[in-house]
Amino acid sequence: MSTAPTSPVRIGALAPLTRPGWTEAGRHLLAGLELAVGEANAGGGIAGRPLELLVRDTAADPRRAEAAVEELAGLGVAALAGEYHSVAARAAAARADALGLPFLCSSAVLDALTERPSDRVARLAPAQSHGWRVYADFLLAEGHSRIAVATEPGVYWAAGTRILRDHLAPRGGTVTELDARALSARELAGELAADGATALLLLTGFPDPAVPLVRAVRRDPRLAGLLVGAPAGQPEFPAWGALLRGDGTGIPFLRYLPERPTPLGARVEATLRARLAAPPSFVALEGYDTIAVLAEALRAHGTDRDAVAASWPRVTVRGTRGEIRFTRPGDAPVRQWAWSPVQVADRDPAAPARFRTLHALPGDPTLPALPGHPTLPGAAPTVRN
Incomplete structure (x- = not known):
């Protein structure tokens, strides 16, 4: 050359x-x-x-x-x-x-x-363990300790499930795994209704099976109070809003932006x-x-x-x-x-093209680490209801 x-x-x-x-x-x-x-x-x-x-x-x-x-x-x-x-x-x-x-x-x-x-x-x-712990803290702050995850095989999804379980268990939380490949969207909704979880996290690919799962949950009256979340960030992208419209709002996800x-x-x-x-x-x-x-x-x-x-x-x-x-x-x-700023955000039900910041952790390159709890000294996460 x-x-x-x-x-x-x-x-x-x-x-x-x-x-x-x-x-x-x-x-x-x-x-x-x-x-x-x-x-x-x-x-x-x-x-x-x-x-x-x-x-x-x-x-x-x-x-x-x-x-x-x-x-x-x-x-x-x-x-x-x-x-x-x-x-x-x-x-x-x-x-x-x-x-x-x-x-x-x-x-x-x-x-x-x-x-x-x-x-x-x-x-x-x-790192996934940092961002997903921030997400788990958001769930706890919102009163959700009984969590279900709809998941598929894969190292990323398995790691996410493990991070959530390890972080929630010492704080009284539980994580139930539901196989999004073995169960249809309707069957999975039935499992959720029987389980009693207050939040379902989508640890799945997009658009399938994430989109059918969201539609099934939104249309099941037994799950009217269930929080649907997507920590991997699927709702960030325009295709999510185009496919799900109003059904895709109010679903918290991780994004790496400052407030x-x-x-x-x-x-x-x-x-x-x-x-x-x-x-x-x-x-x-x-x-x-x-x-x-x-x-x-x-x-x-x-x-x-x-x-x-x-x-x-x-x-x-x-x-x-x-x-x-x-x-x-x-x-x-x-x-x-270590680390970029982290937000938990969702699409506003009143205006689906607009994002709301629900929980935020400012970035800090001196923050300690993967094994520890992701809280900055003197800089507590902000939560907005």
């Missing part, structure tokens, strides 16, 4: 752009990545060299993710960015680490992003809204922040892969959702922005 001063600095980008990947999340992620690359180039690029994004579709498939990493490494990329699905991100991270290729993961949250500690891999999204946008966040959000012709999700902002971090690392520390990886603990970037710094909290295997 040419090393002339004007040759591009290449960054590989991974995103789910075809099914069975969550393509809407992939589009938002890619929109944020591309916007940040364009802005970096408008500001002079990397020492006069333009950034070039080489995009590969993972379709949420670990094997495709591995193959993409191999290909991109061979094309001379300085670093990898992106990915939304945890199973694909884990495969990409393992291959990138083996190849000595820096990988800044944008959105995947599974705690064990790598099986062993890696200095090559860093992550922007909060009030930063000036940069507001500007980027407005630009992305025009590009996407829809409100951008937090995933789009994660994409933008990923490139912002990599561009700063490349400018300040050079385009050599070793230099990029070595920059993780030293880089500080003003992101769309706050100041980004990387640490290795607790026994986390990778460098982590």
Whole structure:
């Protein structure tokens, strides 16, 4: 590859752009990545060299993710960015680490992003155990301690169930698992009515079986007082509102945004809204922040892969959702922005296109960790009814 001063600095980008990947999340992620690359180039690029994004579709498939990493490494990329699905991100991270290729993961949250500690891999999204504990605290604050989860097989869903159970049990909570593959939506509603749970959490794929489950629960008079929740964030995206309309409101989900946008966040959000012709999700902002971090690392520390990886603990970037710094909290295997702000939000029943913040935890890069309770000293979560 040419090393002339004007040759591009290449960054590989991974995103789910075809099914069975969550393509809407992939589009938002890619929109944020591309916007940040364009802005970096408008500001002079990397020492006069333009950034070039080489995009590969993972379709949420670990094997495709591995193959993409191999290909991109061979094309001379300085670093990898992106990915939304945890199973694909884990495969990409393992291959990138083996190849000595820096990988800044944008959105995947599974705690064990790598099986062993890696200095090559860093992550922007909060670890699942952090965000889902915040969600569990919200449920308890709202009076819900008897929880049912409609779940499918998969490492991400299994991890979420375990986190909820481990966090709720010492506080008097229970978690009942219902198999969303073995039971029809109507059968699952019947199981819920017999169980007596006050909240049902959707730990399932979208649109199926999540959409039929929501419709079945909303239409069953025995479940009129049941809270439906979706901690994985499905209601964040426009397709949720388009498919479920009023049935999709009042369903709390996790999103990684501050209570009030930063000036940069507001500007980027407005630009992305025009590009996407829809409100951008937090995933789009994660994409933008990923490139912002990599561009700063490349400018300040050079385009050599070793230099990029070595920059993780030293880089500080003003992101769309706050100041980004990387640490290795607790026994986390990778460098982590610990932590981005966390919200529990829902779609307003009075205006389904509008989101309400129900519970919020501000981000703090000094917050301790994966094993501990996610409460900031002197900064209690806010709850809005």
